[in-house]
Amino acid sequence: MNDKIARFLDERRPATPCLVLDLDVVEENYRALADALPESRIYYAVKANPAPEILRLLVSLGSSFDTASVNEIEMCLAAGATADRVSYGNTIKKEADIARAHALGVRLFAFDSVAELEKIARAAPGARVFCRILTSGEGAEWPLSRKFGCDPEMARGLLLQAAAMGVEPYGVSFHVGSQQKDLSQWDGALAQTALLFKELEAQGVTLRMVNLGGGFPTRYRSDVPSPAAYGHAIDEALRRHFGNRIPETIIEPGRGMVGNAGVIQSEVVLISRKSANDNRRWVYLDIGKFGGLAETMDEAIQYSITTERAGRAEPVILAGPTCDSADVLYERADYRLPTDLKIGDRITIHGAGAYTTTYASVAFNGFEPLRQYCI
């Protein structure tokens, strides 16, 4: 935790659980990503953390925005973004929502199926569209299902049809998987994308844009490559596959923009053992799977968790405060906490700026959603 957040927690002693997010770190991340990929436009993935303070900061820094719903579009506009800086990146949209976004001035839409393309053509005539293709997602820590994207062959057919339907076939997108630590994943996806560009060119359709998606990681329990390393790998892959005809590119960082900017302050509610000879303590926190730590599902995202105690660290099972037996955070992952840990102690969960506040449930078990302080 940095000094600014530590000072805030010290002076304000906010009730726990809460998320404290340092806007200066968001700014650093924005600049690091912009430096690493100077030719790419940055579309912040609003879903990672839509706090108005974050959106206003990113507007002032020149960012664009990747949105998942009309509500998110309206939040961006309210924060001062112009509609030409907003992409409606969800491939699953109600036609009424497309029409609404179009009426608000949004002109860039994602699709991955003929039905979605038809909806866009009807509700947002003249818009620019990009088709999302399926990639493997190997190496990503958050599971990438086959939910989004279509195979490149289908993408080709749809992008060929687009112009006749009254929209502009603008580009291709992919996503290598969230918290992607394998830099070579972009190379494979860009090889597929470049082939698609060539095939379409041969059939008279010139695409202009590659949406490189997100996947930029934040540091949890182990180190991750730097933005510069990602920039270098992506730049090399672009040159390898597109030669001297590199298209416009955009990136959609979410976790990589805000993850390490936030820490969750929590409190130990209970420490117990299940029997006299139980070899692991159970440590129950005042935040769990339904209060903001949804990404601990299947122990996928493993946050770094610290306390101020200095005792010898011994294995624990970590769980949340609700009456739900599924609300266990970490049981298989090897978490250790000091033997002198006490009920009432503060616990710090690092790298928690992304996918926490809005994942929190409305009021499960009567617990309030996670409070956030942007400082």
Place this chain on the structure above:
Amino acid sequence: MNDKIARFLDERRPATPCLVLDLDVVEENYRALADALPESRIYYAVKANPAPEILRLLVSLGSSFDTASVNEIEMCLAAGATADRVSYGNTIKKEADIARAHALGVRLFAFDSVAELEKIARAAPGARVFCRILTSGEGAEWPLSRKFGCDPEMARGLLLQAAAMGVEPYGVSFHVGSQQKDLSQWDGALAQTALLFKELEAQGVTLRMVNLGGGFPTRYRSDVPSPAAYGHAIDEALRRHFGNRIPETIIEPGRGMVGNAGVIQSEVVLISRKSANDNRRWVYLDIGKFGGLAETMDEAIQYSITTERAGRAEPVILAGPTCDSADVLYERADYRLPTDLKIGDRITIHGAGAYTTTYASVAFNGFEPLRQYCI
């Protein structure tokens, strides 16, 4: 869906997604459970669905309430319950919350560890306490972890200490696992409980109450035993293990009280395939894992899902509307929907009255939490 709900949907055409819950069904469930276990007091597990209309109805029917937090206690009191009808059943409580509950008049508290017992003794002197023991949970559809309960040996030691600490050792609780369809599970748990009663009696501590927990199922895709069958199995097990000294018993139905009272109305947002030769359609709904269907986690709870179309049913993958690749509802479970299903069609998700509204995320992807109509 019953006629009352069908009429409401027909006349009001509420925006989707929404949950419509028939209070008459809740009343029927309450009466069926009361008839099935006439000697037991019913403590409704508020976390299943804390709608004020449900709480007020159950107050009027004479129900008591099992609560997980001070907020839930306050909701029960606001609905007209007196504090002597409220149990603070969470074994993980902040000491300040115990004190708050005590100040509100609550006198019945759960624990499963020495540290929790100490907190209760300090913050709620004189209260009745019951110790939760670990049971296996085999046969339950929702995973039962080792999160709650301690082994009976530890329970015995703690209940022995309780009186000296200034609280009343009142009973034992267990939970056979949510959506438990194996009636024999209560027998095993009651055998353990009766042994504990006897051992403590021999050491001078007479317990008065067995909390039989929840686990009473609701019908999803397949039939479940009737409340009467549960009542019969539990009654037999009580006689077998306690003979003619049957203690007070309480039950904590949640899912069994409200599950089948509610249906979710949803809309098909998109139907697509991932390639020309994809053999399964993807059907995307306007509700998903983060909008109320959290219990589809690992495809654990399998809702019955219907449409008004009559075409031949063919396999589908069902997914939610968010930009999260984990927001897939059913991929391995064999779900089928009519081949003539269209985008914009209404979809009905049955048995959705429990663990949906409050599980919904605050605003993930900018989508609003699930709306509920109690009729």
